[in-house]
Each structure stands twice: as C-alpha cells, then as structure tokens.
Amino acid sequence: MPAPLDGPWLDDAAGRLIRPYTVSGGRTRPTAALDLLSLVMATGTTPQTHLGPEHALALGLCHGPTSVAEISAHLRLPAVVTKVLLSDLVDCGAVTARAPRTADTPTDRSLLEAVLDGLRRRL
Secondary structure (H helix, E strand, O other), X not given: OOOOOOOOOEEOOOEEOOOHHHHOOOXXXXXXOOOOOOEEEEOOOOOOXXXXXXXXXXXXXXXXXXXXXXXXXHHOOOHHHHHHHHHHHHHOOOEEEEOOOOOOOOOOHHHHHHHHXXXXXXX
16 A cells, blocks of 8 residues: 555545545535635634544644645645635634735835846846
C-alpha cells in the first residue's frame, strides 16, 4: 500500500480518499461570513461538540491569523468546503474570523509614481 501524501485522507495512488462534500456533511454554505482573505485565529477554547478530523486539522492551522485561502491550500480542500469547516469552528467558539484590513483611502498617483521612479533607478 502506498504511503499517505499528507494525513489519512490522501493516498499517493488514489488521491483523495474522501470526497470533499462528505467532509462538509454535504453542506455548501457556511454559516459565518467568510471570504478567501478572511483571517481566522484559534481562541484557545475547546469545542464542546464532536467535530471531524478535518476540523481538528483546520484548527491546528489557526495558531496565528491565517487566511481562509491558506488553510484551504494546506488542507487540500476546495475553498467552499474549508469555509464550511471554519464556520463550524466559529459557531462553536474555537476560532474567530475577521475581514482583512483594507486601506481607507486608495493609493494616490504620486506614491505609485515614486515607487516607479525608484524601480527605474535600480535598473
């Protein structure tokens, strides 16, 4: 039998052994508002409900602020499945999620021109 790629749900020859929709219990909509750039972080609270092994893997990736996209890549799961898993963790208080910070004012033209001038000088 080939060695697992990364955990019990992947196999070198067969690929993913469990279908992604099975991981999320067939759900396709997260209960929490998450997008790919949302930052998720563990709260230190132990979930009181039984969660699957994928939930534990996702929770293990949330020691510091981590984007949904990064967690999805590490889990090798589609983003929508990852969002469902993470929303379960938000619902039970194991993680918090927040939208990424964005600049209140768009970058002005003078700053972009200064960056371009600096790049040209280095060439």
